[in-house]
Amino acid sequence: IDLFAGIGGIRYPFQKQGGHCVFTSEWDKFAKKTYAANYGEIPNGDITKIAAADIPKHDVLLAGFPCQAFSQAGLKQGFNDTRGTMFFEIQRILAHHRPKAFLLENVKQLKGHDQGRTLETILAILEGRTVPEIPKSVPMSDEARQSLGKKLNYRVGYRVLKATNFGVPQSRERVYIIGFDRDQV
Numbered sequence: 058i059d060l061f062a063g064i065g066g067i068r069y070p071f072q073k074q075g076g077h078c079v080f081t082s083e084w085d086k087f088a089k090k091t092y093a094a095n096y097g098e099i100p101n102g103d104i105t106k107i108a109a110a111d112i113p114k115h116d117v118l119l120a121g122f123p124c125q126a127f128s129q130a131g132l133k134q135g136f137n138d139t140r141g142t143m144f145f146e147i148q149r150i151l152a153h154h155r156p157k158a159f160l161l162e163n164v165k166q167l168k169g170h171d172q173g174r175t176l177e178t179i180l181a182i183l184e185g186r187t188v189p190e191i192p193k194s195v196p197m198s199d200e201a202r203q204s205l206g207k208k209l210n211y212r213v214g215y216r217v218l219k220a221t222n223f224g225v226p227q228s229r230e231r232v233y234i235i236g237f238d239r240d241q242v
Contacts, residue, residue, distance in 0.1 A: 058082075058112060058156075060120040060147060062100050064091040067119045067162060079113040104146050105198045109153035118159040120147050145197040148182055149204035151211075157241045165217050165230040176215070176232075183236050185210045211236035 058080040059068045068078055081100040083089050093099045101107060122143045144161075151159065168176055181188045185208040191197075215234040220227050 058115045058118050058150075059100075060104055060118065060150070061122045061143065062092055063088050063121060065095050067121050067160065068096070071117065071119065076117065079115055082107065104143070105201075109150050109200060109204075112150060112154065114154060116157045118147065118151060118154075118156045120159070121162040122147060142195060142197045142201075144179055145191075145201040145205070148209070149198070149201040151183070151209055152204040152207040155238055155240070157238050159211070159234075159236045161234040163232050163234075165232055167232045168215075168217060179234070180213055180215070183209055183211045183213045183234070210239045212239050 059065065059078050060082050062068065062081045062083040063085075065081075068076075068081075072078065078096075081092065081096075081098065082102070082104040083092060083100040084103045089100050147159075147161065167179075170176065178188060180186075182205070188205070191202075191205060213234060213236040215232055217230050217232055220229040220231070
C-alpha cells in the first residue's frame with residue numbers, strides 16, 4: 058500500500074520490481090490528479106478517515122509521511138502538530154494488518170527533532186518496546202490511539218540518504234526507516 062503517496066515516487070521502484078499496489082491514500086487534490094495521470098488510479102482520500110479494516114491485506118507498507126512538523130521550514134512542533142501525528146496512522150495500519158515489511162520516508166531533521174526523542178519514540182513503537190505515554194493533547198484518530206496498546210514486533214533500521222549519491226539531480230537528504238516483521242521472518 059502507498060500512504061501519503063504524493064505523486065507516487067515511493068511506489069514507482071516497487072512497481073518496477075513487480076510489486077502490485079492494492080491501496081493508495083493521498084488527500085492533496087493536485088497530487089491526486091498527478092498520481093492518477095502516473096498510475097491510472099485515483100488515490101483514496103484522508104487516511105485518518107479510513108478504517109484499517111477497510112484497507113486491503115498487503116505485504117509491504119510504503120509511506121512518505123508528512124514532514125512539515127519536523128522540518129527546518131516548518132515550526133518543528135512534532136507530535137503537537139496534526140501533520141506530525143500521521144505516523145500514528147501508519148502505526149494503526151501496521152497493528153491491524155501486520156505486513157511483512159515497511160518503508161517510511163521523512164526529512165533528515167526527523168533524526169534530531171526534540172533532541173532525538175521523536176525518532177526514538179517512533180522506533181520504540183515500531184519495535185514493540187515500551188513507549189512513553191502519548192499525551193491526550195496529541196491529536197490523532199481514535200483508532201490510532203486505541204491501537205497504541207498493540208505491540209508491534211518489527212526489526213527496524215534507519216539511515217539518512219542523500220539523493221545526489223543515487224544519481225538524482227537534487228541535493229536532498231531524507232531519513233529512510235525500514236522494518237521487517239520478526240513474527241513472519
